[in-house]
Amino acid sequence: MYQVNENGYFGEFGGAYIPEILFSNVETLKNQYRAILEDPSFQQEVDQLLADYVGRPSPLYHAKRLSEHYGCQIYLKREDLNHTGAHKINNTIGQIVLAKRLGKTRIIAETGAGQHGVATATVCALMNMECIVYMGKTDVERQELNVQKMRMLGASVYPVTSGNQTLKDATNEAMRDWCSHPVDTFYIIGSTVGPHPYPDMVERFQSVISREMKEQLQTKLGRNYPDYILACIGGGSNAAGAFHHYLDEPRTQLIAIEAAGKGTDTDETAASILLGRLGILHGSKSLIMQTEDGQIIEPYSISAGLDYPGVGPLHAHLARTGRSTVLAATDAEALTAAMELTRMEGIIPALESAHALAGLSKITFKPEDVVVVNLSGRGDKDMDTYLRYI
Numbered sequence: 001m002y003q004v005n006e007n008g009y010f011g012e013f014g015g016a017y018i019p020e021i022l023f024s025n026v027e028t029l030k031n032q033y034r035a036i037l038e039d040p041s042f043q044q045e046v047d048q049l050l051a052d053y054v055g056r057p058s059p060l061y062h063a064k065r066l067s068e069h070y071g072c073q074i075y076l077k078r079e080d081l082n083h084t085g086a087h088k089i090n091n092t093i094g095q096i097v098l099a100k101r102l103g104k105t106r107i108i109a110e111t112g113a114g115q116h117g118v119a120t121a122t123v124c125a126l127m128n129m130e131c132i133v134y135m136g137k138t139d140v141e142r143q144e145l146n147v148q149k150m151r152m153l154g155a156s157v158y159p160v161t162s163g164n165q166t167l168k169d170a171t172n173e174a175m176r177d178w179c180s181h182p183v184d185t186f187y188i189i190g191s192t193v194g195p196h197p198y199p200d201m202v203e204r205f206q207s208v209i210s211r212e213m214k215e216q217l218q219t220k221l222g223r224n225y226p227d228y229i230l231a232c233i234g235g236g237s238n239a240a241g242a243f244h245h246y247l248d249e250p251r252t253q254l255i256a257i258e259a260a261g262k263g264t265d266t267d268e269t270a271a272s273i274l275l276g277r278l279g280i281l282h283g284s285k286s287l288i289m290q291t292e293d294g295q296i297i298e299p300y301s302i303s304a305g306l307d308y309p310g311v312g313p314l315h316a317h318l319a320r321t322g323r324s325t326v327l328a329a330t331d332a333e334a335l336t337a338a339m340e341l342t343r344m345e346g347i348i349p350a351l352e353s354a355h356a357l358a359g360l361s362k363i364t365f366k367p368e369d370v371v372v373v374n375l376s377g378r379g380d381k382d383m384d385t386y387l388r389y390i
């Protein structure tokens with residue numbers, strides 16, 4: 001019920017709205033990805049890299065002081081401990097191995113904060129592939145360390161000067177590049193967005209998160225499901241990975257937390273499920289923040305990874321069918337939650353993950369409730385922001 005259908009739709013959301021020039025490229029990917037992903041030798045190569053290179057399985061940590069504070073049993077899925085500091089590497093490992101099997105020689109990617117750019121440049125260095133990363137000029141300037149990392153890893157970083165010069169514009173530019181190089185180039189998309197089959201493919205690569213969660217809960221608690229899973233939503237990939245194996249488990253409530261920015265009642269927000277309307281962006285139909293006449297509204301969040309005007313089609317569908325509950329956390333609430341985790345557990349979270357943590361204060365739990373928060377990344381990249389506000 002929550003799987004993609006053969007035309008690439010999750011309910012009314014998804015599809016592949018692409019220019020003619022990309023048709024055969026995307027068609028080939030669509031026809032081959034399932035068989036390649038299910039091939040045992042592909043799985044073995046990916047699993048080996050996830051274990052020895054990324055450092056999986058990531059721990060499921062029982063946060064005792066945080067649990068006491070919120071009156072329930074809180075477990076953190078520690079994606080922050082992965083190589084390169086977030087869940088994004090799970091996906092780039094999968095896509096680079098896929099690109100190699102498809103005979104591609106040139107990799108392109110878009111990036112906002114630079115996390116997906118770094119994860120892509122990393123796997124390109126690993127596999128000796130040419131790597132081009134499109135990044136809005138505003139982001140290039142405010143995420144200097146990640147730009148330097150990408151360059152050190154051998155990637156070319158192209159600052160994009162159109163529009164707001166942020167993630168949406170970088171994605172437009174990557175799409176344009178893809179149209180000019182449809183044969184030799186593989187586009188590694190960083191979230192569960194883009195034309196079919198990307199949303200489904202990225203969800204499958206991230207589903208390792210809930211696959212491990214099931215085993216870890218079974219070992220720790222003798223039951224393999226939690227009562228709640230909380231995850232932040234930018235494009236939706238860490239949440240899709242954390243939810244995947246529980247989509248058909250009615251005992252688990254799925255909580256998606258969007259970035260409210262300065263508030264969902266202001267113009268400075270990135271809550272695209274709560275405020276968006278049906279539209280098409282970057283190749284798929286989903287909920288998009290837009291004006292009456294369909295112009296994209298520039299999103300705002302303190303967290304660059306959540307600063308996107310759309311959302312993956314899976315999450316639009318989960319929200320519309322009532323399978324997920326969507327909450328929004330403001331900049332201020334995320335900062336408070338980040339400080340709380342830091343002081344109570346000695347873990348500095350990414351600002352994106354801090355939005356998931358902020359969801360804890362919006363739910364009334366019972367003492368025996370088992371709550372998993374997907375800690376999607378670590379806070380190193382956000383130190384400047386933390387120092388400025390706290």
Ligand SMILES: *Cc1c(COP(=O)(O)O)cnc(C)c1O
Binds near residue numbers: 088190191234236353
């Ligand atoms: C990029 C990023 C996100 C947002 O992307 P999703 O695809 O929604 O997961 C969340 N957390 C971290 C740490 C990120 O780097």
